[in-house]
Amino acid sequence: MPLNNRLDSVGDYSFDRLRALLHGIEPPSGLMPIALSLGEPQHSPPAFLAETVKREADGWSxxxxxxxxxxxxxxxxxxxxxxxxxxxxxxxxxxxxxxxxxxxxxxxxxxxxxxxxxxxxxxxxxxxxxxxxxxxxxxxxxxxxxxxxxxxxxxxxxxxxxxxxxxxxxxxxxxxxxxxxxxxxxxxxxxxxxxxxxxxxxxxxxxxxxxxxxxxxxxxxxxxxxxxxxxxxxxxxxxxxxxxxxxxxxxxxxxxxxxxxxxxxxxxxxxxxxxxxxxxxxxxxxxxxxxxxxxxxxxEEHVIANRALYAAKYKAAEEILDGKYGYYTPEGGFYLWLDVGDGEAAARALWSDAGVRVIPGEYLAREADGRHPGAGYIRLALVHELEITRDALMRITKVL
Ligand SMILES: Cc1ncc(COP(=O)(O)O)c(C=O)c1O
The missing domain is CATH 3.40.640.10 (Type I PLP-dependent aspartate aminotransferase-like (Major domain))
Incomplete structure (x- = not known):
């Protein structure tokens, strides 16, 4: 059946590639798995979000x-x-x-x-x-x-x-x-x-x-x-x-x-x-x-509080990672972009030995003009609360 094949040239989405890379690898038993792969904030949104949705229930019809x-x-x-x-x-x-x-x-x-x-x-x-x-x-x-x-x-x-x-x-x-x-x-x-x-x-x-x-x-x-x-x-x-x-x-x-x-x-x-x-x-x-x-x-109040939570995590990251893997504290966002040499090997090792899921930089970039700006990197999303983040970063340095 003829189908639109335009996306074929792009290939699988990065998280499908990550699933395939880690397929069959079990995280260590006894360690809580921590996903730093997806940029999905785990802080709580303000309570008035749910309250407003409830109050506006007429809108469902x-x-x-x-x-x-x-x-x-x-x-x-x-x-x-x-x-x-x-x-x-x-x-x-x-x-x-x-x-x-x-x-x-x-x-x-x-x-x-x-x-x-x-x-x-x-x-x-x-x-x-x-x-x-x-x-x-x-x-x-x-x-x-x-x-x-x-x-x-x-x-x-x-x-x-x-x-x-x-x-x-x-x-x-x-x-x-x-x-x-x-x-x-x-x-x-x-x-x-x-x-x-x-x-x-x-x-x-x-x-x-x-x-x-x-x-x-x-x-x-x-x-x-x-x-x-x-x-x-x-x-x-x-x-x-x-x-x-x-x-x-x-x-x-x-x-x-x-x-x-x-x-x-x-x-x-x-x-x-x-x-x-x-x-x-x-x-x-x-x-x-x-x-x-x-x-x-x-x-804006909840946004200021949210920003402070990320700032505290970057402070912890700086203490744990400074001087390693080309660490720098970014100006914005909530990621770490670490130069580890071989991103896929690092992602596999971190999942099997540390129970931490990260995405190879290679899956977030493409080779162009003989250059692959993602090769060698891993991306960490600091989306969990401080203590979980600190635990994940300590595990990462141990394994890498
Ligand atoms: C750079 C960038 N743009 C856009 C989005 C899409 O965000 P959303 O669809 O949640 O608004 C994301 C989500 O991770 C992102 O990283």
Whole structure:
């Protein structure tokens, strides 16, 4: 039977590859297994999440609209305005915001909305960092574009340098994914980097998708967002964020990955097309969950407490790992990106001898131009509470 084979070139998803790698290996008996493989926060979300869902139970009998509710879009726009000190009215909730059921699906669907058949008579290109959130690659090839993976390794400060690409590539580019703070390396783009990136997108007329889902987990200065970089470039209410969308999520900020709630905000023409695409194939957030999401975007106290929990874990990580495996404390996010020489061998040994599940960096990157920026690394997600994290890190140093 003929089937869509575009994803064949991408291969199995990274966590399927990890399952296959560890298949048949038993963790040591007598040690509680600890999964540091998945970026799934295990801190408790605030109690008002569940209370709001319960209070809004009437909404279960209604189909939610693709564009969400006025109050949810306003809560999101207000959060962006407060967080990035934007001029009032810059992010118009009516035309520039769509709540989504987690940003994973939005990052995927945005490529379907944005990628044309061709650009300048040639095959369109989608840029992404390497290593990268795996959805970017699946989205690019499913949308029929040529993915171009741009190294984000130590040499590059762990962020991709899109401006250094040949003009031939930039002129075919229709969409660029960018992630700051970066998963897995935790690097944060400066305001200048962000401004240059937006200027590049406008000069070559492509869409910049700024994946900001780790923006609230930082350990120094708060990361710059695409919206505030647009303002620094002179954007004003009425036609702001052209060629740019920002995505953010409650999964990391509010430790609510199961709520499946995030948003896309930016370029109104793109948002219009994205909403139309979702009219045909989207799953908008249910109304009780959207009400809970609005409450979460409107509260910062729980976010400050959440950030402090991660900071304490990085302090422990520094004590245990400093000087080993190229350890550095990242500027943002909740990962460790450790250079262990052979990521697959390390992942196998850590599961069999330490009962700790980690993912080889190789599964989060691809070889491109003879370079594999994930090879040799493992990624650890510090998503558990402090004592479990400390236990896992001690076990890891013992085994490695
Ligand atoms: C870089 C990055 N972007 C987006 C997501 C998607 O998050 P969600 O779908 O929970 O909003 C993740 C999840 O781990 C991520 O690491």
């Amino acid at each position: 209604k189909y939610p609209s693709v564009r969400g509710t006025d109050s949810a879009r306003t809560a999101i726009s207000d959060w962006l305005t407060r967080r990035y000190n934007l001029p009032a009215g810059l992010v118009d909730p009516g035309s520039m915001v769509v709540p989504v059921s987690g940003t994973r699906e939005a990052l995927f669907m945005i490529a379907l909305a944005a990628v044309p058949e061709e650009k300048n008579g040639q095959k369109p290109v989608v840029l992404m960092p390497n290593p990268f959130y795996q959805v970017y690659l699946g989205a690019a090839v499913t949308a029929g574009a040529e993915p171009v993976l741009v190294p984000a390794d130590r040499e590059n400060g762990f962020l991709p340098k899109y401006a250094a690409l040949p003009h031939e590539v930039l002129d075919r580019t229709v969409l660029a994914y960018y992630c700051s703070p970066a998963n897995p390396q935790g690097a944060i783009a400066t305001m200048d980097t962000m401004k240059n990136l937006i200027a590049l997108a406008r000069a070559h007329d492509f869409l910049l998708v700024s994946d900001e889902c780790y923006s609230e987990l930082y350990y120094g200065a708060a990361p710059t967002g695409a919206a505030e970089a647009c303002v620094a470039l002179g954007d004003e209410p009425g036609n702001a964020m052209q060629n740019v969308v920002a995505m953010n999520s409650l999964s990391k900020r509010s430790s609510a990955p199961g709520l499946r709630s995030g948003f896309v905000a930016g370029d109104s023409e793109l948002i219009r097309r994205f909403a139309r695409l979702r009219d045909y194939g989207g799953a908008p957030p249910p109304l009780p969950l959207l009400a809970a999401a609005s409450a979460l975007w409107s509260d």
